[in-house]
Amino acid sequence: MKSLAKSTLYGLYKYTGAMAVQERLAYWSGRRFMSVVLFHRVTDAIPEDGLTVSTAWFRGFCKLMRDRFHVVSLATLHRMLMTGQTPPLRTVAITFDDCYRDNLAAARVLALHRLPATFFIPTKYVGTDHVFPWDTGLTQMPNLTWQHVKEMQDLGHEIGSHTVSHPDLGVISPAKARREMADSKKTLEDKLQRPVRWFAYPFGGRGNFRPEYLPLTRELGYDACFSAVSGFIQPHLRGQILPREAMPYFRSLLNLELHLSGCLDWFYGMKRRVGLLSL
């Protein structure tokens, strides 16, 4: 009942045009809502879960992105952030972590829609049958091979580093953390013959990375470092760890659209004011 009320409200908000008006007002008042979205798996081999969306959901996502958003590469998003350029309304970059083989099919679907993406790769597991501990007991999902990673690059996507062995950088020694960041970059650049500019640290929470590693990523030659902490990319984050929105959290594409357009910030505030906090 609660979710029905919620989707009715969201629907009304969007289809009466209130969303478009509010979004324009926010835009002209100087508020900017660039986002980086984060996927792990796009597959029908297992039920949807915290890391998995179905291929049908993903096709809907691609259509939504193509029709209603301004999707850019991380290179473009980063350039806009660093130069202070005003991003177009609804600017989004798309990323994937962990080198699941289904990412290749997703990369092809994205390319068909002319949507660029970045794939963050833990280099040790490419071309292996390694299973992450949290996937034990699930139908085995193979990993990408180097041939696949090259194909993704040839499709126009970017490849970033997700360390060598996917450790929690918040707990391993600084010397090991440095090797994880440096060696993965070198391996990717050797294999792909292209500079690797982006780093996403494993697990992505605030405690999974030490503040002193941010300058280290720069020293090692990365241009930006990404977490999996939710949030918009805003000018004050220039040179800081950049947030990403984990996608399966948004089961409804309408909810996702409202969130990524920045409208829900206002919407939550409005709900608080009229006492609809429980919705």
Ligand SMILES: [Zn+2]
């Ligand atoms: Zn990961």
